[in-house]
Amino acid sequence: MRAVAVGQAELKLFWRNRTALFNSLLMPLLLVPVLIAVDASGVPLVIGLVGFALLMAVYYNLVTTFVARREELVLKRLRVGELTDPEILVGAALPSVVIALGQMVLYCLVVAVVTGVDLPSRPWFLLLGVLGGVAIFVLLAAASSAFTRTVEMAQVTSLPILMACLFGSGMMFPLTNLPEVLAKVLQYLPLTPVLQLLNAAWADGPVIKPLTVVAVWIVLGTYAVQKWFRWDPRR
Amino acid sequence: MTAIEVRGLTRRYSGGFEAVRGVSFEVERGEMFALLGTNGAGKTSTVEVVEGLSRPAEGTVRVLGHDPFAERAQVRPRMGVMLQEGGFPPDLTAFEAARMWAGTLTSPRPVDEALEMVDLTHRATVRVKQLSGGERRRLDLALALLGKPEVLFLDEPTTGLDPESRRNTWELIRALLREGVTVLLTTHYLEEAQALADRLAIMHRGRIVAQGTVSEVVDAYPSRISFVPPAGVTLPFVVDAEPSGRVTLRTNSLQSSLHELLAWAHLNNVELSGLDARSASLEEAFLAIAEEAA
The missing domain is CATH 3.40.50.300 (P-loop containing nucleotide triphosphate hydrolases)
Structure with missing residues (x-):
């Protein structure tokens, strides 16, 4: 696959970029005391860490990557080559996704060993949740990059999605603690159905609705990228 | 092809x-x-x-x-x-x-x-x-x-x-x-x-x-001949001189115009200093086109 060539170069750049390294690899560790303080343990802790990896290692990291490559005119250069547009985006996203998946596996193993989490009884929902989440947040990162002028601005433009997902998806506290109307609305955030699917891997829970919401977000994200994604710097 | x-x-x-x-x-x-x-x-x-x-x-x-x-x-x-x-x-x-x-x-x-x-x-x-x-x-x-x-x-x-x-x-x-x-x-x-x-x-x-x-x-643009005539000499044609005294002729037939000029100078014993004759260059054509179109 030709996109891998771009992915390999991106991976090198990732190791050479201290900010990205910190955000992706160390930030999740800072989250552990927070999650423990809010009394997450076992399965909720695993799910919280997976959600956090999706937000930071995939979403936030990729907003900055897409903006940086656009402003460096790398995307424009790639576009006159043989790669198709989706291949360019996949190539640029590849290392962040691989690193995020690696983190998820690592954290889950650590938490499982320390707190004694059982193996999921329906692991395919774990897989669907993770893959759906990766797809959603890669697409949302590409869409957000269109509204981000500089790499520094990414800290601001990524906030709405980051904050909404961090606090409104049941990661920090269960949505059942919230007023019913608000909880209903928050079910449609991009991260909520992903976490619901992860939950469903261990406990019986609804899956049809979260799967539908995930699918809708993927469709919306694809549409947004096609409509707004910018290959050239703004002038 | x-x-x-x-x-x-x-x-x-x-x-x-x-x-x-x-x-x-x-x-x-x-x-x-x-x-x-x-x-x-x-x-x-x-x-x-x-x-x-x-x-x-x-x-x-x-x-x-x-x-x-x-x-x-x-x-x-x-x-x-x-x-x-x-x-x-x-x-x-x-x-x-x-x-x-x-x-x-x-x-x-x-x-x-x-x-x-x-x-x-x-x-x-x-x-x-x-x-x-x-x-x-x-x-x-x-x-x-x-x-x-x-x-x-x-x-x-x-x-x-x-x-x-x-x-x-x-x-x-x-x-x-x-x-x-x-x-x-x-x-x-x-x-x-x-x-x-x-x-x-x-x-x-x-x-x-x-x-x-x-x-x-x-080729669509004229060639140029330029030189500085001695003071007081009346040229056989009307041209505007630059403040430095240098005059520039534009011609579509460089060879014959140059020949005429040199024959006249020889006959009248006139020294044309800084004589320069050249076909139009791409640069001149380009500038002329940009000017015309402006």
């Missing part, structure tokens, strides 16, 4: 601005065609459509018989592009950037060979951000050559190059032309077009205002 065919190309930006208005030209296989023009004349806007980066608002474009936008997959493996402004991640080395590019191509030449072609072998392990502007231009050219292209697009390829590198790049382009590569060049260095191009077109405000071989374009 025609490599590039552009018919009635119009390009409109989202604000409604027409950057290119009904441009037509053809480039034969193995030929170099140069697009010249002042800044903002529409050269890059034209070339980007020919490269398939954008769909024309009106008109048709064919590269090697294909629509470069709709049939990108058929055309791209056979063309190489050097953008006016293209970028590489600053933290990759020159070699890494080229290897990444090679990994995206159907049948690339070896990375070392491409870097060798543009004299960058000794800078292969240097990060892109530490390369000079000229070295980055040459790296960009190396990437354009990596895919062994049949058609090469060069948008201001020698901007920022020192004279020696420019000379080397010209030699490289000549060698490619001898191998049968078709080149579409845009440049604002007129001597570059004069040295390399088989044919050229001059653009002004989105239109082609002159097109042909260098001599066809230049």
